[in-house]
Amino acid sequence: MNGALPLVPPLRMQQDGPTLAEQMTALPVATLVIRPDNSIAEANVRAETLLNMARSAIVGSDVARTIRIAEAGARFDIWHSQKPIAAYDIKVHAGRTAEMEVDLMIAPIVDHDGWRVVSLHAQSQARKIGHRGTSGGARSAMGAAAILAHEIKNPLSGIRGAAQLLEGGQGGRDAALTQLICNEVDRIAALIDRMQDFTTDRTLECHPGNIYPLIDRAADIAAAGFARHVRIIKRYDPSLPFANINDDALVQVMINLLKNAAEALEHVAKPRIRVETAFRHGVSVMVGGGKGSAVLPIEIVVVDNGPGVPEHILDHLFNPFITGKRDGQGLGLALVDKLVRDMNGFVQYARDAEAGESTFRILLPMGMG
Template sequence: MHSLLIDHLSTAVVQLNRELQIEYLNPSAEMLLEVSRRRIYGHDLTSAFSEDEKSAKDLWDAIDSGHPFTKREAEITLTTGKSLLCDYTVTPVLGSLNYIESLLIELHPRDRMKRISQEDELIANHQTSKELIRGLAHEIKNPLGGIRGAAQLISRAFSDEALKDYTQVIIEESDRLRDLVDRLLGPRQLPQYKALNIHRVLERVNQLISVEADGQIELVRDYDPSIPDVVGDEAQLIQAVLNVVRNAMQALLQDQSNGSKKIVLSTRALRQFTIGAKRHRLVCKISITDNGPGIPDHIMKTLFYPMVSGRPDGTGLGLSIAQSVIHQHSGIIECNSVPQHTEFNILIPIEKLSVTG
């Protein structure tokens, strides 16, 4: 039962003995239930999750009758207090003496399928946005070059310095608009991939934000030191994470109702995790959490679009550029927000170095 095949399943599998004690969890179950199998072997099922009193009776009935059963949209509660909506199937397993030796529980989280669907939509929307911006940038930059060149020629023809000031305004504003278009397009250089410690990236961001916040915000670090190196462009990853953390910092500084302002940077490793339509053996999860006012509902769906901002003085480019950078690293940025708790999760696959440069 403890075969390598089950260990590699994306389905969460839990094995119980006849006393409803946990005998085995595969890595997918560990990740879903947020428990360590080594610590709960031999313990009751409630050491991993609980449902209601009827669910325990159903398990005993399955042992007595030998009949499998399936529950749809069951709400289970983890030991961390977190609730999950999932479907699960219970299958009795016959032993060598032809009696029920154990139960297999296969858990299929419904909210995870919803998350995958949302990720697919987010990726598709971001790709559409990039194509639209690329086409728009091309249409803007071509006439801009002509306007700037014409202004330079006119400037040379004028002997009056006061008139040259007007042409200089045209040149400077053309340059400003060109720079804005370049920022909309995101990083112009291809990532220079190499193996790197993600905590070095976070420490650099922490250092920069500490200076900018000037002691007004408490910065908390909660790192998992066992996370392997990721493959990425260090400078671009610093910029992406910095954009997200700076966004949180600015929201906190503008929130006058909250006296205790805090940002938490945390890292965790996720096993057998799906990003979009692709499942990865190991994923690095970077969480940026703040206790600010939250993001308005009407902005959430377009949060990563260019020029969308919840602040009057915001450019709306920071999160869009961050998402572009993380997409180049085969990852994604997700966001969940309620008042007093906004969480951005940056998910980057941990893969072997397969490119040079």
Template sequence: MTQAAGRLSPHQNVPPISLSMLPAGTREKRLAFAVVTISTVFFVAALPFAKVRLSEVWPFIPIYEAALGINDLITAVLLLAQYTIVRARALLVLACGYFFTALIVIPHVMSYPGVFAPTGLMGSGPQTTAWLYIAWHALFPVFVLGYALLRGENGWRGDKTRPGVLIAGGLLGVVVLTLAITALTTLGHNSLPAFMIANHYSSSAMLFLGGAWLFSFAALAVLWLRKPHSILDIWLMVVMCAWIFDVALSAVFNAGRFDLGFYAGRVYGFLAASFVLIVLLLETGALYARLVHAAEIERNERVRQLKAAQGRLEHLSRVNELGQMVTALVHEVKQPLTALSNYIRTSAQFVHFDEPAKAKAELARAAEQARRASTILERLRDYVKRGEVTEQNEDLSVLIEEIVPMSLAGLQGENIRMNVILHPKAWLASIDKLKIQQVLHSLIKNAIEATAGQADREIDIATMLAGDMIEIVVSDNGPGLAPHVHEQLFEPFVTTKPNGMGVGLSICRSIVEQHGGRVWADTEAQRGTAFHFTVRRGQSDEVDVPDYLRNVLAPPARVMSFTSEDETSANNS
């Protein structure tokens, strides 16, 4: 996936996922229609009783306006957060509108006569609160109207300016606007027309209220005409309907403060402040859930691709290894087959000249070369056919007692001595017995061949603890290994033997790794080579004892000696 497809730039003409960009579905439209229908029913039901006088509940006003301010401020913050992603100026204008309503309630409630002071605070007059109400309810629809007009034909318009600059400018402008309106309605209230007479609206106030009311209708109409509708558009239309009902009940069709219309209108005002906030919160949660789901899908896809790549690499590795084996096979088998062909041709000539003794000798050499070719193929088969291991608890002392005589068979007179030292706690291993015997046999045979020509040929086998593993060491007193050989010792087809193929140690490494262990070699010139490999410790039924008793109760190490003359001894020391 390219970067352009994976991450949208704000300068691209493709809208990112946002509440203001997501098209409204049937579910959203039906829910919004149901809310508007219910609101209309309650509005029509309350309209005949709008002028019914009710009790004056003064705490209602500060509680109501505090809730409005908090709701609108949170909504503004959420819209600004979306603007920083979408860079659509329409969202910035709408966010500023909600920020304006959150600010304007502060001077409105402070100037309200009878809430904090008989005539209000801030030096307000009897008309200050009414004028603030007019500005509040007239200007918010203007912000919504600006949002609707700025949406553009495709519902959004990318903004290349840094969002922080425009956000700061927009919020500062709203603060200045709010302060200007507050100053005008407080310091200049004596020059403003009288809206309120006691707790009732004057006849001249209806003209201004009607104008503020019409702004709401205009915003609703433009939102309706700007199609296709996004989810945010749909719920802003619901807000405008509630706003219209608010102004109608609390300022147009009622008689004054503290009547049924006054209270009912403010209920609609609170609903208008809450609709977009609730939808923003719900849709933000839904978008986050979809993001998590998409991230999980992407992660699974990456894992799948990684596994596929690993599979391809393993396949290429096997193909490469197979190529190496085929090359080695051709090279190694070609020599005995060529010799076999020559011996047979020579023996045929001896038969032709009636020399059976010489023909028999040549045929014997041919048979030896055939055997060698067979051995090469068997070793390659063993290297390729590396099956699963079947691990179970095995006694290493028994295993070694079985494999050492087999390795020394046929070497009488070679003066080879083998010493075995088994650690008292490193005798039970979880292994595939036959495969580990194969490893030991290969390492012992290597040690025997490495000490060829030595006056005193000595090979040591030892076991020791290595955490949860048992380390087995096969060392010799041979001449050691050359550095360039030591570096590639366990690679396939690397050998120091004239007739070797170089797969024995590679097979050993494969078997040990199948057991969860590792194999390595230490060598020093003229001081021999030590091969190490590890296997898992077996699970015994021994009772765990404290450390201070462990040395007292531990059995002694077991020492065994073997020679190539078939004189075998075992003792404890």
């Protein structure tokens, strides 16, 4: 196949339906088709608008010159890779526009070596994706957690000790009240412990491991407790290789996601949660900081048929203390994001309004050795 050949064969999906070229023109996302020599073969209307260039100027130009990675020190060789690549929240100079943040997807065209489709999402998906770095808000939360741990946890231990002494010399109602004090102190201490998870950047010890016993353990905990009213469906890929994981971290991540899904289904008539796994061949994710792309082929998704995340918190979904629940603490998803990042993975949220489903997707590296 060479650059002189037409972009799309003049086929129709049905006799009176639109051609594939017409369908591309109607796509609501800026889309380019790239030849093996990296020249742009086709661009839709959205691409013209995003790049601020006429189609006649786009077609034939070198894609590496038309879409330039703006991050200093970047070593992204995205235009010579034959693998699918997803780059979220990267800064680029696109066409005649000023520097912007985009989500960039590259997908090879099956059976046509070297040909690729590139889509550019100008509106950042930061609201759907756990940030790869620590934002200013997260740093503030880490500082607040450290202060609270120091200023509150030590006095709590004294209160609990005093309550236990009182309980030993009391009976009946007074003993019940002192036990209540102990229980509440334990609850607050547990909350502080959870907040302390954000105060450390220590590296998790990861190893190649089977994710299924860990997912099953989390699902069993959910089914016996907070999700006992929900139907949990498991759809596993039996051929999935080991992932590079920390066992405790993955169990905690799954418990938090299942709990989040179960709470979202509180007022749903037929609540259900699906836990699915898959191997995504060649999927790479840009990690920023000039580090290039990470191959994250192990996919775990948690899908629920609840109403989805409220619109007003989407931009800060994975930040600490952000929640749409009246009694929520806003720590569950923030901890999920941190633990997945500590395992060198990636987490994102998506809503399928047509299917009425919300999906949290985890991508993890494959275990080696």
